[in-house]
Amino acid sequence: MRPCYPILFLISLLIFVSCADDTSGEAEMARPNIVFIMSDDHAYQAISAYNDKLIHTPNIDRLAKEGKLFTNASVTNSICAPSRAVILTGKHSHINGKIDNLSPFDTTNVTFPQLLQKAGYQTAMFGKLHFGNNPKGFDEFKILPGQGDYYNPKFITQQGDTTIQGYVTDITTDLTLDWMENRRDTTKPFLLMYLHKAPHRSWLPAKRHYTEFTEKTFPLPETLFDDYENRGTAAATAEMNILKHMTLNYDLKIYPEVVEALDIDDRKIYNPIQRMTPEQRASWDSIYGPINEDFQQRYPDMNDSTLMVWKYQRYMQDYLGTIAAVDENVGRVLDYLDENGLTENTLVVYTSDQGFYLGEHGWFDKRFMYDESFKTPLLIRWPHVITPNTTSEEMVQNLDFAQTFLDAAGVMSPNDMQGESLMPLLNGNTRNWNRDAVYYHYYEYPAEHAVKRHYGIATEDFKLIHFYFDVDEWELYDRKKDPLEMHNVYDDPTYADTVATMKEKLKEIRKKYKDSDALSEKYIDIYKDKGLIQ
Structure with missing residues (x-):
């Protein structure tokens, strides 16, 4: 006997309408909670789910075992405050205006927490934002001023500044768990941004x-x-x-x-x-x-x-020592979710604002489009949506977070957001994901660490970089044959066709994201106006 599809559809429709009209907390909780965990300068090489040669991070690794590990996640601009602005706005630096650590954040930007708050989410932020003392879209926040301190740090709150005795990683977690336990509205879904100072320079462990x-x-x-x-x-x-x-x-x-x-x-x-x-x-x-x-x-x-x-x-010794505390405290938050029945309906993300050099190329810090700086850790757990212990090699960026969270919450993204929802990669519907390249642009020069301005494009196989302003130099890397990025093959005749193809792709992606040489000149002029460039 054939199933009666029209009747089943009518029953489903009635159930949907009934739930849509229900304003109780139970109906609200159908939307997932979102816990966004971000550390500062945490290299993917220092997470044992990626590489266990340096440190064992069992709690962060839990998110890979119980969710998905992204092996090809990257940032659009590898420096702290601009990366955070990209995450909040879903727009490249040249669009949201936060090109470097020096420029102010344009508070007319609409951020995804504002949209989630408007859609009925309770929102909270604890830890390191890095810019701005009054983040929009949060019902409660306790944030470090600027870089913050490892020991006995000061926090900015809606009630004023306060200094708390202890170690910053532990304190940030204490504040987070205190909010979860005592001020979370159980009738609403929540967005919790749990943001660590560690392992940022100057690396003071507990x-x-x-x-x-x-x-x-x-x-x-x-x-x-x-x-x-x-x-x-x-x-x-x-x-x-x-x-x-x-x-x-x-x-x-x-x-x-x-x-x-x-x-x-x-x-x-x-x-x-x-x-x-x-x-x-x-x-x-x-x-x-x-x-x-x-x-x-x-x-x-x-x-x-x-x-x-x-x-x-x-x-x-010191860098990894600070990460040990981050891992322990991530475990405290994950345990709280388990113990309070929140795990099943909570999307948890662990990431960093960018990668970091741990001696590769003789370096520390970030900024370059070379992999250790450009790539960032990304682990996501969402029970019943993500198949546990899976890996994605797709090219994703911090540009995508805003739209992913809005999509998960059933909130429409503004048309001017530039990322793509990661939902197809989370639910396994990969046929709806077709990105084959990502774009990068770094601006903060002349400045600390003297990394020249550059933009570029990366595909799974190649990376093309253009250094500009006081130089005009191109670099091409074969990512499969030269994963350590030691050999620039831009002038190698055997790669001539690849150079031409990648330059055309770069031209197209710059047009897609509305970047241009004219915008680059605009931001150079801003540096001149500030007296940073003669």
């Missing part, structure tokens, strides 16, 4: 981790001693080399008096532990004091090679 991690030794990156041969001037002139530009005091916790006693020109003498209480400082000195004594004895006999390796190990 006591429980620096006692452990300062004893560790880590494998050296294959390209630690990169000499930048066969590439343009941008890589060779950038000021982010661990040996030459990573400071002993600010970055590696060598005390100012030791730096001065050794007669070392350290550029940036600043005491990053100045906010510690006497008790915190005593604990710190009990571990870092012997490190200082050992360095003072060994330094006179060090050459460039041994100093580079020493600096790298100190860098990794």
